[in-house]
Amino acid sequence: QTRLVESGGDSVQAGGSLKLSCAISGFTYSDYCMRWFRQCPGEQREGVANIDDEGRTTYVDSVKGRFTISQDTAKTTWYLQMTNLTFDDSAMYYCAYRDRRGGGCTFSSEEFDYWGQGTQVTVSS
Secondary structure (H helix, E strand, O other): OEEEEEOOOOOEEEEOEEEEEEEEOOOOOOOOOEEEEEEEOOOOOOEEEEEEEOEEEEHHHHOOOOOOEEEOOOEEEEEEEEEOOOOOHHHEEEEEEEEEEOOOOOOOOOOOOEEOOOOOEEEOO
16 A cells, blocks of 8 residues: 655744655555645645656745755655745645656646645744
């Protein structure tokens, strides 16, 4: 059974940094899309950053230049380095994973096969 586990969430002051991790266990895809999402209570889920098996990355405009998505060489752990955090970055952060089936890894698709349980990021001003 494939499982995703996030970690690294914490409470930080505005301007600070955090690095989130997402580790996968079980079955993995050779061609995949991995995305970090975030969600605040009562609000819609927002895709933050994508990375695929070839290391191509995309970001939502609000985090460009501040967040960096990456992966380890085994492609079983993904990271989200977050810098210059603001109050608006406070949310539950989730990682999600899917077979991209030779297609792209962009924000056009919201359907993912596997989800983590989330890790909380709280930024205080």
